[in-house]
Amino acid sequence: MSKESAPRSSLHERIRSDLEGKILSGAWPPGHRIPTEQELRTEYGCSRMTVNKVMTQLANAGLVLRRRKTGSIVMPQQSQNAVLEIKDIKDEVTAQGGTYRHEVVERVLRKAAPSEAGELGIEDGTEVLALTCLHYADEAPFCLEDRVINLEVAPAARTESFAELAPGVWLLRHIPWSEAEHTIAAVGASARVAKLLDLSAGTPCLVMERRTWRQGETVTEVRLTYPGAANRLSARFTPSAT
Incomplete structure (x- = not known):
């Protein structure tokens, strides 16, 4: 099955999982330039909308900083300890x-x-x-x-x-x-x-x-x-x- 024929939802999740994995594993350290949206579209054989949705989610999660002209970069990450709420x-x-x-x-x-x-x-x-x-x-x-x-x-x-x-x-x-x-x-x-x-x-x-x-x-x-x-x-x- 080609990348283009995969269901859009699963392809979107796979792209996000791939990028998150590289960031959280340290393979892409803070300051690393993320491939451009066009590069990601070519690599995964998907639409601009799919790539844009992934990048928006990564930015909202604090993983990347999106820059219009210079490209998106990986953001520094804090220690990944869960913050425990004081619950009733x-x-x-x-x-x-x-x-x-x-x-x-x-x-x-x-x-x-x-x-x-x-x-x-x-x-x-x-x-x-x-x-x-x-x-x-x-x-x-x-x-x-x-x-x-x-x-x-x-x-x-x-x-x-x-x-x-x-x-x-x-x-x-x-x-x-x-x-x-x-x-x-x-x-x-x-x-x-x-x-x-x-x-x-x-x-x-x-x-x-x-x-x-x-x-x-x-x-x-x-x-x-x-x-x-x-x-x-x-x-x-x-x-x-x-």
Whole structure:
């Protein structure tokens, strides 16, 4: 079968895949001149419209910079790490078709331990709010939340019950954050975690630890533990120009 007789949609996808592959593999480094649209038309035996559509998509994805007179070039690419959004656990449950509820298992006002004080950027002995919260999907434990809140940044949390809004949602609505850090690991469930999530001790779990800051001040530190067999982490992303 000749290139010209291939279905237009598949040919378009093949051209885009070929060009993306050369860019993302480094075969075409930043600054490399992309073949002209006429050259691509000749190589693939396709219409001008097909090539133009591909180049427009590559430009929108930040892969190329289109120049009318001098030709398109490959753009510098940032590290291709997925950027994880701070999502509402309720949305995660409902997106899977489940019925959501949460329960505050423990709520303690106490002094920060030395290790916590260092991570939160506060003085030893500063009062913090420690929370343990269970999130359910169809009455089955979906996620265990262990959180410490810096009351110097979020003083209103001191009297908040979190009965209506889970701690993460409440913080997102009341305390704007400017920076976040995620750490993700696979961890065997401890006896405590296994009991709360209704698992056997040692069961693999997906653990996400997160800290958020507001203009350099730590707002909260949280550890979210998900039963590994029932959850997975995915993110869709595109490279961006520096």
